[in-house]
Each structure stands twice: as C-alpha cells, then as structure tokens.
Amino acid sequence: MYDERTREIARAALTAGESLNSVSRRLGVSRATLRDWRDRSGGAVRTNDCPRCSEGKLPAAPFAHLLGLYLGDGCLSALKKGVYSLRIACDDKYPRLIDEAEAAVTAVHPSRPVHRVQAVGYTSVLSYWKHWPCLFPQHGPGPKHLRRIELDDWQQEIVRVHPMEFLRGLFDSDRCRVVNWTTRLDEFIGPKS
Incomplete structure (x- = not known):
C-alpha cells in the first residue's frame, strides 16, 4: 500500500x-x-508480498494443511478494495484444532493478524488479505460442493511433498479423528466361490 x-x-x-x-x-x-x-523488528513490513505474485516463499507444509482446511470448511469472501477474508470454520469441541488452524494461517501469511470469531458451536479463524485468491484459485461463485474443484499444478506439487499435512487438514475440517485402516475384503471382492 x-x-x-x-x-x-x-x-x-x-x-x-x-x-x-x-x-x-x-x-x-x-x-x-x-x-x-x-x-515490528527488521524494518519494513511488506504485507502485500504474495508468494505467488512475487518471489516470496510459501511455507509448503503449513500451506498443505491450510489447503485441506480450506477445501473442507473454508471460504473466501470478497470485501471492499479488493480485500478477501479467509474464514475457516472450526468445531468448538476441538480447541486444539482451532489453535492449529490459526497457526497454519499465521505461517502462510505472517505479517497480518489472525482473528477468532465465535459463533454458535464453532469458531471461525479469520484473516484478511488481497492475495488469498492467488493461493486458493478454487475460489469462485457459489458453494464449493457444486463447483469442480481441481488443484493447480503448483498445489499438486506441494500436496505430493506434504500429503499428510493436506490429509490432516481435510480430516480436521471434517471433524474426523480416526481413519479406519481395516476393511472386510469380502465386501469389495465378493464371496469366495
């Protein structure tokens, strides 16, 4: 600015x-x-440095986690003057997950504050920035579940390198705390002849 x-x-x-x-x-x-x-120590604060638009560095592991959270329970909203709000809805039953969502947002965009907005049954982790759509090109009109969601090549590369963080974000946003690692094979293969 x-x-x-x-x-x-x-x-x-x-x-x-x-x-x-x-x-x-x-x-x-x-x-x-x-x-x-x-x-702020270190002199100038460059709040507009976007790791996608400039030569900035995007912290890959926190971004992978944040991408999973965004795709699960996140949204971008356009505000005045080209600013967007990133909102991640977090269930109040899991305060540690709220802290982790806030930490992921802070790691990806450290030069601006992250806010918590309390609602009935959930807390929104909220951050304002003009460049959120650069990091989440999946943003668009209407509900996400009615749009085709595809990761850009650069996002796929981050997810390939940090799959656990991405999956954790998806699981956390879905309030899933367990993964069923066992299955009954006969359900999928069919009964033995």
Missing part, C-alpha cells in the same frame, strides 16, 4: 520522538499502521 520512502519517513519521525497522531496527520497513514511499522 505505502511505498518504502513513506515508511522510512514515518519510522524516522517516530524514532525521533514525534507522536503517532502527528505522523498520522502529516503522512495520511493510520495510527495502527504506524504502530505496526514502529513495533
């Missing part, structure tokens, strides 16, 4: 002791943004 020159001016003014209000009025930057620039 803001160029690096604006960030440098703001950080220099804040370091020199100028108040958030004064810098905000002078540069037209919100106090929350200024506070974020001031408090």
Whole structure:
C-alpha cells in the first residue's frame, strides 16, 4: 500500500520522538499502521508480498494443511478494495484444532493478524488479505460442493511433498479423528466361490 520512502519517513519521525497522531496527520497513514511499522523488528513490513505474485516463499507444509482446511470448511469472501477474508470454520469441541488452524494461517501469511470469531458451536479463524485468491484459485461463485474443484499444478506439487499435512487438514475440517485402516475384503471382492 505505502511505498518504502513513506515508511522510512514515518519510522524516522517516530524514532525521533514525534507522536503517532502527528505522523498520522502529516503522512495520511493510520495510527495502527504506524504502530505496526514502529513495533515490528527488521524494518519494513511488506504485507502485500504474495508468494505467488512475487518471489516470496510459501511455507509448503503449513500451506498443505491450510489447503485441506480450506477445501473442507473454508471460504473466501470478497470485501471492499479488493480485500478477501479467509474464514475457516472450526468445531468448538476441538480447541486444539482451532489453535492449529490459526497457526497454519499465521505461517502462510505472517505479517497480518489472525482473528477468532465465535459463533454458535464453532469458531471461525479469520484473516484478511488481497492475495488469498492467488493461493486458493478454487475460489469462485457459489458453494464449493457444486463447483469442480481441481488443484493447480503448483498445489499438486506441494500436496505430493506434504500429503499428510493436506490429509490432516481435510480430516480436521471434517471433524474426523480416526481413519479406519481395516476393511472386510469380502465386501469389495465378493464371496469366495
């Protein structure tokens, strides 16, 4: 949103002791943004860096887990100014899974906060970013179960390398805590002759 020159001016003014209000009025930057620039170590915060649109790095294992969660109980919603909200619905019976969903979102997009929104019986893990559709091209109009869902080649490669994380996301979103590793073969093969 803001160029690096604006960030440098703001950080220099804040370091020199100028108040958030004064810098905000002078540069037209919100106090929350200024506070974020001031408090983050390592200088500039680049919230718009998209690992798909730029040369950024996408953490593959957390993304595989998040992709499974998104395909199961996630949705993207378009908001104002081209921003999207990623919402993952998590059953309140499994608080550890809510924590893990939040950790996956944070790992994939660490420069923005992740919110929890309580509803009846579930908690939504929520994050805002313009580039969520870049990471989830499966987004489209209408319910996911009525659309054809295919993974892009780059997503397939991540899932190939991290299949357990992807499956865990799918299982977690389906509230499935067990996998039935045994089957009765005669059900599938038929009775012996």
